[in-house]
Structures are given as C-alpha cells and as structure tokens.
Amino acid sequence: MAARELRRRPGRAALTVLAVALAAALLCALLAIAETAKTRVLSQLSHGGSLAGILVTPNFPNPSQAGLDNPQPGPEHALTASTIAHIQALHDVSSVIPVTSAPVEVLPPPRPPASSKLCQPIRPHGGFCAQQGLPGFGRGPAGSDVVVVAAYPTSVVGVDLGKLSALPVTLLAGRLPRPHSSTEVDVGQQYVSRLGLTRQEATEVLGTFVELGTLQYISSSGGYAAERWVTVEIVGVVDQQAAPGDLVAWPGLVQAEAGWPLQGGALAGSTPSPTYVGAVVIADGLNQVSTVRDEIALAGYSSSAPVGLILSVGRYLHVVELVLSGIGIVALGIAALGIANALLAAVRERRREIGVLKAIGARDRDVLRMFLVEAGALGLVGGLLGTVLGIAMALAIDADANTYLTSQGLAGVQLAIGWVLPAGSVLGSAIVALAAGALPALRAARLPAREAVEA
Amino acid sequence: MTRPPRARLRKLLIVLGLGAAALSPGACSRISATYAGPPPQPAGPRETYVAIGGAETLGFGAEDPRQTWTQILYRTAFPPRATMYVLATTGATVADALAAFAQQALGLKPTVVTVWLGLSDMEMGTPVNEFAQDARTLFRDLRRHGSTTVLVASLVTSATGSICSGADCGLISAYDDALAQAASATGAVLVNVQLGVVAAAARHRGVELVLPGLNGLTPEGQVVVAGLFAAALRHR
Numbered sequence: 260m261a262a263r264e265l266r267r268r269p270g271r272a273a274l275t276v277l278a279v280a281l282a283a284a285l286l287c288a289l290l291a292i293a294e295t296a297k298t299r300v301l302s303q304l305s306h307g308g309s310l311a312g313i314l315v316t317p318n319f320p321n322p323s324q325a326g327l328d329n330p331q332p333g334p335e336h337a338l339t340a341s342t343i344a345h346i347q348a349l350h351d352v353s354s355v356i357p358v359t360s361a362p363v364e365v366l367p368p369p370r371p372p373a374s375s376k377l378c379q380p381i382r383p384h385g386g387f388c389a390q391q392g393l394p395g396f397g398r399g400p401a402g403s404d405v406v407v408v409a410a411y412p413t414s415v416v417g418v419d420l421g422k423l424s425a426l427p428v429t430l431l432a433g434r435l436p437r438p439h440s441s442t443e444v445d446v447g448q449q450y451v452s453r454l455g456l457t458r459q460e461a462t463e464v465l466g467t468f469v470e471l472g473t474l475q476y477i478s479s480s481g482g483y484a485a486e487r488w489v490t491v492e493i494v495g496v497v498d499q500q501a502a503p504g505d506l507v508a509w510p511g512l513v514q515a516e517a518g519w520p521l522q523g524g525a526l527a528g529s530t531p532s533p534t535y536v537g538a539v540v541i542a543d544g545l546n547q548v549s550t551v552r553d554e555i556a557l558a559g560y561s562s563s564a565p566v567g568l569i570l571s572v573g574r575y576l577h578v579v580e581l582v583l584s585g586i587g588i589v590a591l592g593i594a595a596l597g598i599a600n601a602l603l604a605a606v607r608e609r610r611r612e613i614g615v616l617k618a619i620g621a622r623d624r625d626v627l628r629m630f631l632v633e634a635g636a637l638g639l640v641g642g643l644l645g646t647v648l649g650i651a652m653a654l655a656i657d658a659d660a661n662t663y664l665t666s667q668g669l670a671g672v673q674l675a676i677g678w679v680l681p682a683g684s685v686l687g688s689a690i691v692a693l694a695a696g697a698l699p700a701l702r703a704a705r706l707p708a709r710e711a712v713e714a
Numbered sequence: 715m716t717r718p719p720r721a722r723l724r725k726l727l728i729v730l731g732l733g734a735a736a737l738s739p740g741a742c743s744r745i746s747a748t749y750a751g752p753p754p755q756p757a758g759p760r761e762t763y764v765a766i767g768g769a770e771t772l773g774f775g776a777e778d779p780r781q782t783w784t785q786i787l788y789r790t791a792f793p794p795r796a797t798m799y800v801l802a803t804t805g806a807t808v809a810d811a812l813a814a815f816a817q818q819a820l821g822l823k824p825t826v827v828t829v830w831l832g833l834s835d836m837e838m839g840t841p842v843n844e845f846a847q848d849a850r851t852l853f854r855d856l857r858r859h860g861s862t863t864v865l866v867a868s869l870v871t872s873a874t875g876s877i878c879s880g881a882d883c884g885l886i887s888a889y890d891d892a893l894a895q896a897a898s899a900t901g902a903v904l905v906n907v908q909l910g911v912v913a914a915a916a917r918h919r920g921v922e923l924v925l926p927g928l929n930g931l932t933p934e935g936q937v938v939v940a941g942l943f944a945a946a947l948r949h950r
Binding site: 410 | 778780785789794795796797799800801802806
C-alpha cells in the first residue's frame with residue numbers, strides 16, 4: 260500500500276528521496292574525505308611509516324633530551340645483530356626492521372635535456388649518452404647541452420621493502436625494486452635534485468641506469484685499491500627518512516656492496532659486512548611507544564618517534580572531523596524535515612482513505628506501519644543513492660587531488676573507505692527517515708475513523 | 715491502471731543512466747591507482763669483468779670516472795647486470811699482477827679479463843724472458859681452462875706517428891713479442907692498442923689521444939682504447 264502511494268505521487272516521492280540522497284551524499288563524502296585527510300596527515304608525520312614506529316639510531320641516548328620526540332643523539336654506539344634481537348624481544352614490541360647502509364660512489368648517467376636529439380643513448384634503454392663524439396660511440400657534438408652530473412659519494416640504504424607500510428619510506432613515483440633484487444634501486448629526492456630535475460620531473464629518472472662503485476684497500480703485496488662497479492636500474496622515486504643516503508634497495512644489494520669477497524680486503528675504508536645504521540621498531544600501539552623508547556634507552560640506544568606530535572595533531576583533526584560531521588548531520592536533519600513535511604501532507608490528503616481503512620477493520624498499528632514503511636522506503640532509497648553519489652564524489656575529489664599531488668612530486672592519497680561508512684550511511688538515512696516519519700504516522704494512526712471519513 | 719511498456723522502459727533507462735553516471739568517476743580513479751607490474755628480469759648468467767693493470771687501467775688522464783676506458787667498455791660492451799672490478803695500481807708490473815691480482819681475480823670468477831701491463835716492466839728493466847714467463851703464467855691462470863676471455867693490450871709507446879724509434883725499437887719489440895707469444899700460447903686475445911691509437915690519431919688530426927710522457931690517455935684516447943677492446947670482445 261505504501262509503495263502504491265509512492266507511485267501515486269512520483270514527483271513528491273522523487274523530491275523527498277533526492278533531499279535524503281543529497282544529505283547522505285554530503286555526509287558520506289565529508290566523512291570519507293575527513294578520514295582520508297586524517298590518515299594522510301598522520302602518515303606524513305610518521306614519514307609514511309607506522310604511527311607506532313620508533314627509529315633507533317646507533318648512538319647512546321642523550322639524557323638531557325629524554326622525553327623529546329626527536330632528541331639530539333649522544334655519542335656513537337654500534338648497533339649489532341644481537342642488539343636488534345634484544346630489542347625484538349622487548350615487551351610491547353611488535354616487530355623490528357633493521358636498516359643497513361653501504362657507502363658508494365654514484366655515477367649518474369649524463370642527462371640529455373628534454374626532447375634533445377643531440378644525445379644518443381649508447382646502451383638500449385640505459386639513458387647513457389655518448390661522451391665526446393668519436394666514431395663508434397655515438398655523437399655528442401661539441402657545445403651540446405648534455406648535463407653531465409659529477410660522480411659523488413653517498414650511501415645506499417637497505418631495508419626490507421616488503422614492510423613498506425611500517426617504514427618511513429613513501430613511494431612518490433614508479434615502483435619498489437623487485438623482491439630481493441640486486442639490480443634495481445629507488446632513489447630519493449636528493450638524487451633527483453642533483454640531476455637538476457624538479458620534483459615534478461622526477462619520473463624522468465625512472466628506467467635509467469646508475470653505476471655504483473665501492474672501494475676496498477687491499478693490504479697484501481704492498482697494498483692497492485680495488486674498485487667494484489655495478490649497474491643498477493632506477494625503478495622508483497621515494498621520500499625516505501630511514502637513514503641518510505640517496506638510494507634505497509633491498510638489504511641483499513647493500514650487503515653485496517659492503518662485503519664483496521677479496522682476500523686481504525676490508526682493512527681500511529671498507530666495510531666487510533652490512534653496517535646497521537638504524538632500526539625501525541614497531542610498538543604494539545601508540546600508547547606503548549613511550550615505554551618501548553624507555554626500554555631502548557636502557558639498552559643504551561637513542562630513539563626518535565613523533566608520537567607527541569601525532570597525538571597533538573590527532574586531537575585537532577578530530578575537531579575538524581566533528582565539524583564536518585556536524586555539517587553533514589545538519590543536511591540530514593533538513594532532509595528529515597522534508598520527509599516529515601511530505602508525510603504530513605500525505606496524511607492530510609489521505610484522511611478519507613485512512614477513515615475508510617479504519618472503518619473496514621484496520622487497526623491503529625496497521626496505519627502506523629503503512630506510513631512508517633513509506634518513510635523508511637524513502638530513507639532507504641535516498642540513503643542508497645546518496646551513499647553511491649557520496650563515494651563517487653569522494654573518489655572524484657581524490658582523483659583530482661592525486662593528479663595535483665603527483666604533479667607536485669608528492670605521494671598520492673589512497674581513499675580510505677571501508678564497509679562501515681557506506682553501511683552506516685544507508686542505515687542512518689533509513690533510521691532518520693523513520694524518526695522523521697514517526698510523528699505524521701502517529702497522527703494518522705490516531706485519527707478517529709468517523710472524523711476521518713467525514714473530512 | 716497499468717503503465718504502458720514504453721514508459722516503463724524509459725524509466726529503466728533513466729535509472730541505469732543515473733547509476734552509470736554516479737559510478738564512472740570512481741571507476742576512473744581506480745585505474746589511476748594501479749601500477750604496472752615489474753618488467754621481466756633479463757635471463758642468462760651475469761657477466762663479471764675484471765680489469766687488471768697499472769696507471770692506464772686506473773684511468774689516468776680522464777676528467778671524470780665515467781671517461782675511463784674501463785668504464786666506457788663496461789657501459790658499452792656489457793649487459794646492464796654485469797659487474798666490473800678494477801684491480802690496478804700505479805707502476806704495476808706483470809710480476810706484481812701475478813702476486814697481487816691473479817688470485818683476487820680468480821676468486822671473482824670473471825667471464826672477461828682485460829690485462830694492460832708491460833710499460834712498467836720495460837721502465838724497470840724486467841728481463842724479457844722473466845717477463846715472458848710471468849705473462850704466460852698470469853694469462854694461463856686467468857683463462858681458467860678457457861672459461862674466461864682474456865684480452866691483453868700491447869704496449870703503447872708512442873702517441874702518434876711511428877710505433878717506435880731508435881734504439882728502443884728492439885726492446886719494445888721484444889716485450890711486445892713476449893706478450894703476443896704468451897697470449898697465443900694461453901688462448902688469450904692480443905689487442906694491438908698501439909696500432910689502434912696510431913690509426914685513430916691519423917683519422918682525427920689534431921686530437922690528442924695519449925698524455926705527454928705516456929702517463930695516461932686523454933678522454934678521447936680512453937674512448938679509442940675502449941673501442942678497441944670492445945671490438946675484440948665482439949669477435950671473441
């Protein structure tokens with residue numbers, strides 16, 4: 260009967276559904292965007308890593324800096340495999356990700372200016388340009404504006420990239436090196452800057468090859484320096500705070516760079532095995548971070564974690580979330596008034612019909628149910644349409660924001676929509692509609708049959 | 715009263731159209747969020763190249779590490795996954811290389827080795843027969859029963875013009891012959907760097923290829939030498 264009534268006045272029903280849909284869409288979109296923004300801001304504070312992440316450095320703790328999020332570390336204190344195992348065994352520690360590093364000499368490929376045809380690559384897909392032109396080696400004419408970036412020393416940082424979400428490493432462009440690859444690396448913004456590229460042009464380094472050189476001083480037979488060179492492909496650009504260094508790779512590559520096998524090597528200026536330059540410790544939760552940091556300090560190591568900042572910013576973000584929710588709820592309230600108004604009008608128009616129904620035996624609760632079903636249907640359909648529209652709006656805004664962010668060389672945003680928000684939005688709309696329809700339905704139910712028929 | 719079928723169809727089309735319009739931005743944004751998978755890993759064993767020598771192999775005369783002939787050869791003649799080791803020291807003789815570099819090089823299991831030695835032996839007066847014996851031992855060890863390609867550079871004793879002059883001619887020939895015989899006896903490939911440099915100098919008049927005093931190669935000379943080794947590698 261409720262459905263027949265809705266079909267009888269499709270214009271009014273459609274407008275009421277539209278009001279509910281718009282309100283639900285607004286609420287849904289605002290909450291989705293607020294939640295995503297909150298996640299992004301907090302992720303930025305933790306440099307893309309876990310919120311409960313603690314960065315341990317190979318230094319003694321500085322007593323005068325105790326309690327600070329980002330303290331000045333004390334004197335050097337080597338991190339060893341046994342120390343990492345000790346931290347792993349601490350109470351409230353979920354996991355420990357060691358960070359290794361090896362010093363390398365980097366030879367970036369000479370970079371041709373965009374759209375230049377002067378520089379012919381001499382290795383397919385390599386991005387290397389010919390040196391001064393001589394037959395057989397391509398031709399870089401004298402005075403050509405090929406940018407030759409000087410070789411420079413830096414470090415390659417090795418981390419278990421399979422645990423990216425827990426690491427202070429954010430992928431800005433491209434992809435991560437293939438698991439355990441020793442021929443692929445990601446580079447940081449410093450590398451991009453050294454090549455004279457802006458953040459927006461960072462993708463130009465993807466697919467190019469860079470040479471990494473390491474030196475060992477060999478003591479036997481008078482002593483000499485031995486060089487090792489490998490060519491690795493740049494597959495991604497990252498923003499990383501795990502350790503100082505322009506390149507990020509899987510630990511295997513770092514180990515190969517640090518400890519290549521030469522008899523009599525590793526006496527001076529070289530590293531026989533990977534050096535732990537830090538460790539990312541993940542506490543069981545934000546509340547456990549302080550306790551874990553105290554225990555790490557007791558073990559003799561300095562640590563940093565932006566937990567104070569995260570909690571403080573989190574409180575402000577919660578206020579923003581409340582304000583946005585308030586706007587959505589006001590819209591839903593207006594929609595509820597619309598439903599109430601539509602149903603009140605329907606009750607007035609259908610007094611005679613209600614009277615007839617009661618005269619032939621319909622009880623009050625039958626009439627009540629009829630109007631409540633009508634209100635619930637309006638709310639449910641409106642909520643459903645509104646939720647779809649709201650998610651579509653949020654996705655469109657997200658896509659737009661991502662285009663802008665990636666054009667600025669920043670990490671994109673992943674919209675955080677679970678099942679709770681859509682389900683809550685649909686159910687919430689139906690409940691609000693039922694509440695709005697309760698008064699008109701009660702009024703209809705309480706109409707005396709005779710009075711209704713005579714109206 | 716029932717609705718005519720056409721009105722019902724129109725209503726259905728409107729609903730479908732609205733649904734599609736509402737869902738399309740979401741579909742588009744999902745596509746932008748996906749990344750292409752990693753490219754296929756190049757197949758085959760990894761090449762290991764070891765350069766053994768003296769000042770020339772260290773790249774004396776190059777203005778940038780990229781300009782050394784070993785680097786140019788590594789970049790142009792080897793696949794991207796190759797590894798290069800440079801075992802060199804200024805003034806290294808064949809005997810030094812045999813004592814210090816040979817075992818290190820063998821430990822690295824190289825697929826290609828370049829050897830550029832001899833000038834220091836000549837300057838230090840190593841007896842030719844001793845030089846020849848050491849060279850043969852060095853090349854034989856490096857060859858690893860034929861599993862390694864060994865490229866041996868001849869002596870570079872002149873920047874341009876004639877290969878040698880005056881009384882030095884006999885001595886230079888003796889050392890060069892010793893290198894050639896050792897290479898031939900062990901299956902190593904002799905790369906006649908001297909002839910290549912002279913030919914390139916003739917083609918590019920006015921371009922300096924060798925540093926004064928034969929202390930190294932100019933950037934242009936590094937390219938020429940890398941080209942000579944690359945050509946020899948292509949014909950291995």
